[in-house]
Amino acid sequence: MSDYFDRETDGGYTRVYKEHTPDILGAFSAFNNTVFAEEGREIPLKYRELIALAVGVSTQCVYCIEAHTQKAVAAGASEAEVAEAAWVATAIKAGGGFAHGRLAFKLGQTHEH
Known part of the structure; x- marks a missing residue:
């Protein structure tokens, strides 16, 4: 893409x-x-931008990754926080593969079991 x-x-x-x-x-x-309003939300903007970055990594949207990384940094996110947000997305995406793999076992069962 x-x-x-x-x-x-x-x-x-x-x-x-x-x-x-x-x-x-x-x-x-x-x-x-x-x-993404700066004020008036319970979750501080920096964390909302890190969430958006993680979602962008998960959906592999280069536009979201670029925009929300820049906005997270502008809101005070460190390089380490950006890295951790990317790893969170990676772990959740991998976890989805793990969980859906179990579904394959369920759907592949014969009626003998």
């Missing part, structure tokens, strides 16, 4: 959303701004 990532020009494609679905884009932007 990163082969398609071009921070110089990709933002220009937002015009399609603006042209065809401005109401949805506006609602999404308002929602996103509320989620």
Whole structure:
């Protein structure tokens, strides 16, 4: 996916959303701004940005990884915290593989058991 990532020009494609679905884009932007508001949330911004970074690592979204890493650092996250957030995502993603592997055993059972 990163082969398609071009921070110089990709933002220009937002015009399609603006042209065809401005109401949805506006609602999404308002929602996103509320989620990442500096004040008024129980979880401090630094930690919300680290959560977003971990989700970006898990979903392998280069845009999210770039944006939320930069925002986490701007909110005070250290390099060690960024590393740990990436490892948390890695552990959870690997855990999903482990758990779903068990599902394969369940679904592969014959009726003899």
